[in-house]
Amino acid sequence: EAGVAQSPRYKIIEKRQSVAFWCNPISGHATLYWYQQILGQGPKLLIQFQNNGVVDDSQLPKDRFSAERLKGVDSTLKIQPAKLEDSAVYLCASSRLAGGLTGELFFGEGSRLTVL
Amino acid sequence: DQQVKQNSPSLSVQEGRISILNCDYTNSMFDYFLWYKKYPAEGPTFLISISSIKDKNEDGRFTVFLNKSAKHLSLHIVPSQPGDSAVYFCAASSGRGSQGNLIFGKGTKLSVKP
Numbered sequence: 001e002a003g004v005a006q007s008p009r010y011k012i013i014e015k016r017q018s019v020a021f022w023c024n025p026i027s028g029h030a031t032l033y034w035y036q037q038i039l040g041q042g043p044k045l046l047i048q049f050q051n052n053g054v055v056d057d058s059q060l061p062k063d064r065f066s067a068e069r070l071k072g073v074d075s076t077l078k079i080q081p082a083k084l085e086d087s088a089v090y091l092c093a094s095s096r097l098a099g100g101l102t103g104e105l106f107f108g109e110g111s112r113l114t115v116l
Numbered sequence: 117d118q119q120v121k122q123n124s125p126s127l128s129v130q131e132g133r134i135s136i137l138n139c140d141y142t143n144s145m146f147d148y149f150l151w152y153k154k155y156p157a158e159g160p161t162f163l164i165s166i167s168s169i170k171d172k173n174e175d176g177r178f179t180v181f182l183n184k185s186a187k188h189l190s191l192h193i194v195p196s197q198p199g200d201s202a203v204y205f206c207a208a209s210s211g212r213g214s215q216g217n218l219i220f221g222k223g224t225k226l227s228v229k230p
Contacts (some may be wrong), residue, residue: 002142004159038161040222042120042205042221042223043123043160043205043218044220045218054155091159091160092160104150104162104165105162105218106162107152107156107159107160107161108159109157109159110159
């Protein structure tokens with residue numbers, strides 16, 4: 001079974017520029033998550049999708065961050081304009097819809113963003 | 117306001133001995149707890165979980181203990197192996213159970229020395 005795919009793995013931009021990250025979840029996983037992990041911190045949820053609908057985006061800074069999940073499969077996370085404090089690893093994760101009794105999320109390798 | 121706390125940033129253990137990683141939480145609504153393991157440059161991977169209706173769950177060398185009255189859980193690894201060296205994150209969820217938002221701690225870096 002293929003894992004969660006993310007790209008790019010690394011991105012360096014200057015502040016006020018824009019960046020986009022892409023995620024392809026595990027086939028058949030209805031729930032998709034974007035987490036932000038700042039150095040020395042645990043992952044923090046930015047947005048959760050169920051199929052192509054948003055379940056929770058309460059911690060997404062909507063003035064600069066946006067995300068969409070096309071046709072309930074792939075997802076993109078965009079930051080525009082970027083700030084220095086956006087430097088972090090952006091983790092995409094997916095899980096099965098219902099019946100996922102373990103509560104297990106499957107994470108991708110992450111996209112490391114450096115804002116200069 | 118940290119709802120999930122891992123107060124030890126690092127832990128060093130000798131190979132073959134027991135590793136004990138601790139986690140405290142503040143939200144009494146949490147009903148599901150998980151441990152994830154993370155190697156450098158990789159995403160976290162699920163290790164073991166426990167529901168609030170249990171106080172212990174075991175999977176091979178890994179055992180998680182839950183003390184609801186103390187709002188404390190711990191992960192025991194016995195015996196520890198050098199390949200266990202990684203960052204371990206404690207996570208908790210509430211309300212929607214396994215599909216709910218996971219709140220993560222800051223992690224504990226475990227080093228197992230040969």
